[in-house]
Amino acid sequence: MIHFERSLTMDAAPDAVWAVLSRYMHIDEFAPQISSVEALTSGDAGVGSKRRNHFENGTSLVEEVTEWKPGTGYTVKLSDMAAMPLKAASSQVRIQLVGGRARVTWTFDYGVKFGPLGWVMGQTLMKMMMGKIIAANLQGLAEKARAG
Numbered sequence: 001m002i003h004f005e006r007s008l009t010m011d012a013a014p015d016a017v018w019a020v021l022s023r024y025m026h027i028d029e030f031a032p033q034i035s036s037v038e039a040l041t042s043g044d045a046g047v048g049s050k051r052r053n054h055f056e057n058g059t060s061l062v063e064e065v066t067e068w069k070p071g072t073g074y075t076v077k078l079s080d081m082a083a084m085p086l087k088a089a090s091s092q093v094r095i096q097l098v099g100g101r102a103r104v105t106w107t108f109d110y111g112v113k114f115g116p117l118g119w120v121m122g123q124t125l126m127k128m129m130m131g132k133i134i135a136a137n138l139q140g141l142a143e144k145a146r147a148g
Contacts, residue, residue: 001111002112002119002126003107004108004109004134005105005106006138007103007104007105007138008141009103010101010102010104010142010145013102014102015071017104017141017145020141021073021093021095022070024045024049024051025039030141030143030144031053033133033136033137034053034056035056038051038052038054040052046065046068047065047066047067050062050065052080059083061079061084062078062079062080063077063091064076064079067092072095073092073093075093076092078090087113088110090108091108094107102145104138104142106134106138110122
């Protein structure tokens with residue numbers, strides 16, 4: 001698995017950031033690449049919650065919560081990723097208090113199809129692409145948390 005992460009210290013309190021993140025079925029409110037979300041489960045968000053994220057380019061994928069820590073973050077496992085060259089992937093979002101502000105770390109762990117060529121693609125093109133997506137997600141999250 002290849003590991004990638006980005007962090008951003010936000011002008012918002014951790015509680016304000018968690019208030020946005022904990023609205024699990026509403027990631028499209030701050031993640032610019034996601035055009036809509038389809039809830040695949042009902043009830044309170046937590047372990048087992050599933051959503052299908054629909055992207056502006058017409059593709060989609062499913063995320064299922066595998067770890068839920070109120071106030072500090074969650075981990076998801078990705079599936080139904082036919083449009084992506086991935087064989088496995090998970091993502092984690094964590095909130096820490098740093099100097100009265102929220103520092104959010106967003107990680108992405110993934111295995112790429114196509115053997116050694118896929119690994120090279122994962123270390124270069126995929127990291128570049130994921131870096132842009134995660135940076136935009138973090139920026140959107142910061143803006144949404146500040147706006148309340």
